[in-house]
Amino acid sequence: MTPQGALPFVKMHGLGNDFVVLDARAHPVPLDNAAIRLLGDRRRGIGFDQMITIERSDKADAFMRIHNSDGSEVESCGNAARCIAALLMQETGRDAVSIDTLGGWLQARAGAQGRVTVDMGEPRFDWQAIPLSRAMDTVALDYSHGGYSQPGAVNVGNPHVVFFVADAEAVPLDRIGPEIEHDPLFPQRINVEFAQVISPECIRMRVWERGAGITRACGTGACATLVAAVRRGLSARKAEILLDGGPLTIEWAADNHVYMTGPATEAFRGEIPASFWAALQPA
Incomplete structure (x- = not known):
């Protein structure tokens, strides 16, 4: 119509x-x-x-x-x-x-x-809440693709997998992003982040968004990245996430809610x- x-x-x-x-x-x-x-x-x-x-x-x-x-x-x-x-x-x-x-x-x-x-509310971690097609530990999935492995999985209102890498700029995101998005492990498809931890308070992240492709920023992706990093002991609970379009401040607070701050x-x-x-x- x-x-x-x-x-x-x-x-x-x-x-x-x-x-x-x-x-x-x-x-x-x-x-x-x-x-x-x-x-x-x-x-x-x-x-x-x-x-x-x-x-x-x-x-x-x-x-x-x-x-x-x-x-x-x-x-x-x-x-x-x-x-x-x-x-x-x-x-x-x-x-x-x-x-x-x-x-x-x-x-x-x-x-x-x-x-x-x-x-942004409370993040969810159960494999069925992501959702995944089979039971798996979402702190570090038993999953690899294209040489990248063990991503964290988080649902922050929508589903994400976060791969931690040494150099986010070197990832062939335009090729590997759609392949992971449509992997059978993710029955509702998935948003894909590649994150480079610069310091406990600063993470560089690039994103392939489900249904949209490479975007300059993804707010839920930044939230998922911070939460996945904290769960792995890689980050403080509040950090700057550096996206292609600029920084977002993300905090996973004591009340278990994730707070995102940035421009509109x-x-x-x-x-x-x-x-x-x-x-x-x-x-």
């Missing part, structure tokens, strides 16, 4: 992980997978890593629905959570808001210099004209 009239949008990003944000609180936004893929095409559409739809919620300030650029729907997106929180705080004039997602309920608050902190940037606003969807109509 496609909209019948012009469709307003906001383009935002968190450290270069970019989003098209649509507001469906007053009127539904009827986009099927083909329409989402067209909108996400960086040559024929606007282009994005994820499309975010803001919907009404009975238990939070808003519900955040997340689609990857390939049209698949996913549970959670940390960078998008900061962006939607920033929009909601701007809209309401408050310095704290709540957001519901398929991956769980989130609380966000304004920080210094335009940064936003999101309580509005790039521009516009309208998608009704004529844009003509490419999807049969000849």
Whole structure:
């Protein structure tokens, strides 16, 4: 399905992980997978890593629905959570808001210099919660691919595997990322991180996002990386995670919740004209 009239949008990003944000609180936004893929095409559409739809919620300030650029729907997106929180705080004039997602309920608050902190909840480690296709110790999986082995597995609202490597820049992420994402061990596919521990307070990380490919930043991936590193004794419980797009501050606090702090940037606003969807109509 496609909209019948012009469709307003906001383009935002968190450290270069970019989003098209649509507001469906007053009127539904009827986009099927083909329409989402067209909108996400960086040559024929606007282009994005994820499309975010803001919907009404009975238990939070808003519900955040997340689609990857390939049209698949996913549970959670940390960078998008900061962006939607920033929009909601701007809209309401408050310095704290709540957001519901398929991956769980989130609380966000304004920080210094335009940064936003999101309580990402408690990480999950059971193999069925990741999920994996068979029982395994998620601190260090009995798994290897392409010469990389024993990743940690964490669910922080969505599934991640984190490989610890000597040099994150040397990883052929464009080749190995999709191979691991679609490995049968991961029945719902997987987000893949390669992390280089620089110090207990600083980790360099690169990411292949499930359904989106290489992105400049992944908030949930940064959370998963910190948690996986702590479980292996490689990191302090609070550290800077250095992504391609810049740093995020991640803390796995004493209350067992993971807190992510970073920027949320509005790039521009516009309208998608009704004529844009003509490419999807049969000849």
